[in-house]
Amino acid sequence: MSALLDVRNLHTEFRTGAGLVRAVDGVSYTVDPGETVAIVGESGSGKSVGAMSILRLIPDPPGRITEGQILFGGRDLLGLSPEEMRAVRGSEIGMVFQEPMTSLNPVLTIGRQMTETLQQHRGADRATADRRAVELLSLVGISDPERRLRQYPHQLSGGMRQRIMIAIALTCEPKLIIADEPTTALDVTIQAQILELMTGLTRRLNVALIIITHNLGVVARYAKRVNVMYAGRIVESGPAADVYHDPRHPYTIALLRSVPRLDRPRQARLDPVEGQPPDLTRLDRGCAFRPRCRFAIAACAEARPPLEAAGAAGHLSACFRRDELGAAQAAA
Amino acid sequence: MYRYILNRLLLAVPTLIGAAALVFALMRLIPGDICVVRLGGGGGMVDPKAVAACHAQLGLDRSLFLQFVDFIVGFAGGNFGISMWSGKPVIVEIGSRIAISLEIAILSTVVAVAIAIPLGTLSALRQNSWLDHFVRTVAIAGIATPSFWLGIMSILLVLEVSQLTTGAPWMPPIDYVPLWEDPLRNLSIVILPALTIGYRYSAVTMRMTRSAMLEVLREDYIRTARAKGLLEQLIVNRHALKNAMLPVVTLIGIEFAFLIGGLVVTEQVFNLNGIGRLFVQAVQNQDYTLTQALVMLTVTIFIFTNLVVDVLYAWLDPRIRFG
Numbered sequence: 001m002s003a004l005l006d007v008r009n010l011h012t013e014f015r016t017g018a019g020l021v022r023a024v025d026g027v028s029y030t031v032d033p034g035e036t037v038a039i040v041g042e043s044g045s046g047k048s049v050g051a052m053s054i055l056r057l058i059p060d061p062p063g064r065i066t067e068g069q070i071l072f073g074g075r076d077l078l079g080l081s082p083e084e085m086r087a088v089r090g091s092e093i094g095m096v097f098q099e100p101m102t103s104l105n106p107v108l109t110i111g112r113q114m115t116e117t118l119q120q121h122r123g124a125d126r127a128t129a130d131r132r133a134v135e136l137l138s139l140v141g142i143s144d145p146e147r148r149l150r151q152y153p154h155q156l157s158g159g160m161r162q163r164i165m166i167a168i169a170l171t172c173e174p175k176l177i178i179a180d181e182p183t184t185a186l187d188v189t190i191q192a193q194i195l196e197l198m199t200g201l202t203r204r205l206n207v208a209l210i211i212i213t214h215n216l217g218v219v220a221r222y223a224k225r226v227n228v229m230y231a232g233r234i235v236e237s238g239p240a241a242d243v244y245h246d247p248r249h250p251y252t253i254a255l256l257r258s259v260p261r262l263d264r265p266r267q268a269r270l271d272p273v274e275g276q277p278p279d280l281t282r283l284d285r286g287c288a289f290r291p292r293c294r295f296a297i298a299a300c301a302e303a304r305p306p307l308e309a310a311g312a313a314g315h316l317s318a319c320f321r322r323d324e325l326g327a328a329q330a331a332a
Numbered sequence: 333m334y335r336y337i338l339n340r341l342l343l344a345v346p347t348l349i350g351a352a353a354l355v356f357a358l359m360r361l362i363p364g365d366i367c368v369v370r371l372g373g374g375g376g377m378v379d380p381k382a383v384a385a386c387h388a389q390l391g392l393d394r395s396l397f398l399q400f401v402d403f404i405v406g407f408a409g410g411n412f413g414i415s416m417w418s419g420k421p422v423i424v425e426i427g428s429r430i431a432i433s434l435e436i437a438i439l440s441t442v443v444a445v446a447i448a449i450p451l452g453t454l455s456a457l458r459q460n461s462w463l464d465h466f467v468r469t470v471a472i473a474g475i476a477t478p479s480f481w482l483g484i485m486s487i488l489l490v491l492e493v494s495q496l497t498t499g500a501p502w503m504p505p506i507d508y509v510p511l512w513e514d515p516l517r518n519l520s521i522v523i524l525p526a527l528t529i530g531y532r533y534s535a536v537t538m539r540m541t542r543s544a545m546l547e548v549l550r551e552d553y554i555r556t557a558r559a560k561g562l563l564e565q566l567i568v569n570r571h572a573l574k575n576a577m578l579p580v581v582t583l584i585g586i587e588f589a590f591l592i593g594g595l596v597v598t599e600q601v602f603n604l605n606g607i608g609r610l611f612v613q614a615v616q617n618q619d620y621t622l623t624q625a626l627v628m629l630t631v632t633i634f635i636f637t638n639l640v641v642d643v644l645y646a647w648l649d650p651r652i653r654f655g
Contacts, residue, residue, distance in 0.1 A: 057558055089561030097559075102552040107574045107649055116570075117560045152650040168560065 002074075003030035004175055004208050005054070010068035012046075012053045015061065019281035023049040023063070025232035033175065034206040036199060038223035038240065040213060040255070044277045046232040047212045048098075051178045054210075055093060056085050073175065091121040094169030094207075096198070098181040100161035104153040110164055111149030117171045136167040140197060159190035166198055176208045183218075195222060216259050220244045225314075228252050231278050231288035234307060238315030248310040248317035248325050250293045287319075295321050333646070337639065344635045348628065352407065355627040356400050359620050366390070366416050366618040390416050392620075403624060412628075413621040417614070422625045425610065430592075430629075432508050433599075433606040435518075436525050437591035441584065443530025444537050449580070451534075452541025453568065456549060467538065474535025482528045483601040490524070506603050525602045529595065533587055540583050544576040551575070577648055585641035589634045593626065 012024035023046045031037045041047045052058050053065050056077065070077040077088065089095075097103040105113060114136065115129035124132070130149065137145035140163040153161055162182060169177050179198060183191035199222045202209040211223060219226045219240055226243050228236040228251065236249035247253045257271040275292035286301040287293070293300070299320050309315065310322040319325065367386035372378040387393045391402070406413055412422040455467040487503065494502035504521050511518045548554065549572055557571045596608040607626065614622040646652045 055559055057555060086561045086563070089559055091561055095556075095559040097552060097556060099552055103556045105553040105557070105571050105575070106651055108570065112570075116562060116566070120560070120562055120566070154651045165556075168556075 003071075004033045004035075004073060005031040005210075006069075006071040007050075007054070008069040008071065010050065010053060010070065011066045012049050012058060012063060013066050014063045016281070021280045022232050022283075023280065024053060026068075027229070027232070027234055029227050029234065029237060031176065031208050031210060034203070034208055035225065036202065036209040036211060036223050038211050038213060038219040038226040039229060040216060040219055040226055041229035042214055042255075042273070042277055044280070045229040047229045048180050050229070051095075051180055051210060051212050054178060055089050055095060057089075057095075087121070090117050090168075090174075091172040092174050092176070094171070094174040094177040096162070096165045096169050096177060096179040096182045099185050100158050100165055101185065103165060104161055106153055108152075109149065110151055110153065110156070114149070114164070114168055114171065117168060121172050132171065133167075136170060137164070139170070139201065140164070140167045142167075158186050159194060162186060162190075162194050163197065166194075166201070170201065170205070170207070173205070174207060176210065177202060178210045178212070180212045181214070182211070183215075184213075216244070216255055228255070231280060231283065233288070233304075233318065234316075235289065235318045236310075236316065237307070238310075239312070242312045242315045246311050246315070246326060248315065248322040249289075249319045250295045250321075250325065251289050253325070254292075295319075295325065297321065333643075337643070340639050340642070344632075347635060348407075348631060349404065351627060351631040352404055352624070353400070355624050356403060356620075359615075359618070359623055360396065362615075362618065364618050366620070367392070369618060370417070403621075407625075407628060412625040415614075415619055415622045417617040417619040417622065422622050425622060426607070426625065426629065429605055429607050429610050431510060432522065432604055433592050433595070433608070435511065436522050436529065436595065436604070436606065437588055439522055439526035440530035440533055440591060441588050443526055444533035444587075445584065447530070447534040448537035449541055449573075452538040452580075453545050453573065453576075455538070455542045456545035457568065459546060464542075467542070471535040471538045471542075474532050475539075477532070478597075479528050479532050479595075480597040480601045482531065483525065483598055486524050486528055487602070504602070508605065521604075525595075525598055525604060529591065529598060533591075536587065537580060537583055540580050541576065544579045545572060548572045548576045574648055578645065581641055581644050581648065585637045589630075589637040592633050593630045 007030070008028050010024050010027045011022065014021040014023055025046070027046070027050055029037070039047045039050065049058065049063070054070055054072075054077065056065070058065065065078060068078070072088070072093070077085065080088065104110075111130065111133055114133040115124075115126065118124045118129040118132055119126070133149055134145040137148055142148055142160060142163055148156070148160075148164075153164075156164070165182075166177075169179075177198075182198065183194050186194060195218060198211075199209065201207070211218065213219065223240045226237065226240045227234045228243065228249065230251050236243060236247065236252045243252060244256070247256055251273070254271070254273040258273050259270070273292065278288050278291070284301075285303060287296070287304055290296045290300045297320065305318045305320045307316045307318040308322070310317040310319075311326050317325075365383070367383045367390070368378050371382055371386065384393070391399065394402075403413075412426075414420065415422050415425050418425060451467050451470075455464045458464050491501045491503060494500065504524060505517060506521075508521060509517050554567060554571055557567045562571075593607045593611055595606060596612055598604075599606040599608045607629075610622070611626050613619075614626060
């Protein structure tokens with residue numbers, strides 16, 4: 001099966017006062033039709049910029065996609081005219097953002113914000129668009145949809161607004177939805193509901209889902225595959241179960257230790273990832289994680305380790321000591 | 333909503349009483365005496381008996397408190413009194429001048445809005461382009477140039493151009509005719525002042541529109557609109573403009589209220605008999621009744637425009653609820 005989305009060697013840069021920031025620095029990954037892929041990393045790792053690059057929503061200036069290809073259904077999105085790109089956004093690729101509080105326009109009704117996508121892309125008339133909006137609101141579990149359509153965002157809770165964002169993303173039956181930290185701003189109980197809803201719907205409707213998160217629990221539970229990003233690069237990728245149970249990059253290991261797990265003794269202490277994320281304007285030729293890495297060796301300062309096979313099939317790691325790490329974890 | 337408006341109107345009462353007290357006190361603090369001015373014309377000796385008679389006639393011999401009560405009661409009953417200077421009812425003095433002031437205020441607001449909102453928006457959309465720089469230069473020039481100078485220049489320009497093209501210099505007529513009597517003649521009087529005032533007004537509004545628009549364009553919901561693949565013009569007109577209009581509407585309201593009564597110098601330049609000029613004359617003549625009535629008129633206009641702005645706010649932004 002050919003990939004729905006094939007990101008190849010993507011580079012996105014920002015020109016800032018402090019210097020050139022390579023927010024996405026040679027990232028490649030694929031997403032199959034209907035597949036859920038997670039992109040994990042801490043703030044500033046380039047995961048959101050990478051996702052925004054797919055829709056070409058990087059504000060230019062200061063940002064710019066300088067290199068690479070983004071093949072979506074075989075077409076390179078980076079080669080499309082602005083008009084063609086606009087036809088892809090919201091129609092073939094939907095997007096759900098992090099902040100449901102600010103992502104909906106405060107002065108327009110929910111109905112208007114839901115129907116305009118359909119009117120724009122499908123030329124639907126008002127009545128058809130309204131019917132579809134009601135249908136979508138029921139689909140995302142919002143009661144009394146007719147009334148909701150006439151309401152404004154401030155009259156709804158955060159969870160409801162995120163449901164509406166999901167409904168908007170689904171409006172034109174896209175092939176792919178990109179969800180950028182869709183639950184970060186929500187209460188923990190609501191988070192689970194929204195994730196269940198999103199993964200359930202995408203599975204049912206056979207929509208591929210890229211879920212950007214810093215929460216590894218989300219990954220383990222919902223994603224089929226995972227890409228771990230650090231300093232603009234993918235440092236580990238593979239089937240979610242493999243990465244979770246047999247991490248081959250020190251950063252992934254550190255991340256996993258920093259979240260509470262039910263399969264560990266309750267007394268086990270949480271271990272935050274030490275140090276600060278690197279300053280992207282001052283990266284040297286060595287591994288970017290080196291200053292925070294407890295496994296660093298001399299070679300790490302000389303060159304960046306390439307992303308190479310580690311462990312099970314499809315599991316890749318960008319660490320010189322990936323095989324040792326596997327053995328050490330197994331021994332522990 | 334209606335309750336809110338009623339509430340606001342009730343709140344206007346203390347504001348008006350405060351303004352009345354202020355103008356009443358300030359007028360009487362200014363050195364000079366209307367009777368001395370009237371009788372002596374500024375120079376020479378004046379017969380104290382004549383002054384006393386004049387005071388008695390104008391009611392200035394009574395206690396300040398009584399005078400104030402008289403003023404407030406009259407104002408509440410819609411009786412603004414007689415101009416101390418001309419002897420005509422204040423309402424007649426103001427009535428003959430309010431039309432032109434209102435017309436110029438409305439017309440220059442229309443000019444300002446028609447220029448400022450499209451240009452300010454374009455300027456924000458094409459930030460740092462040559463168009464943006466051009467618009468900003470024009471705006472800065474508009475703020476920096478005094479309206480009266482621009483007025484003089486525009487009159488000269490019309491004179492010169494008409495001289496060159498038709499051979500006879502043309503100037504706007506001086507005697508005011510209402511719009512409904514002779515629209516063409518009326519417009520030929522008010523168009524130049526409206527344009528000169530509208531230019532400065534548009535400059536301020538343009539800068540506000542631009543900065544409000546720039547801020548709104550960075551909002552998350554604009555990114556959402558882009559991610560939905562909406563047409564750029566739809567994003568601007570539907571998603572951005574309505575949000576960006578909030579501060580602009582406030583500014584337009586304040587400026588509009590100022591234009592009625594605040595155009596002293598411009599009215600002088602264009603030889604218009606408006607409220608601004610009347611204001612200066614009234615103060616110079618120590619015409620207590622007329623000045624008081626004019627201040628109360630201005631305050632009322634300010635209160636009213638503010639109310640209109642607040643109602644517009646609620647229409648623009650559903651988050652604002654009247655409580």
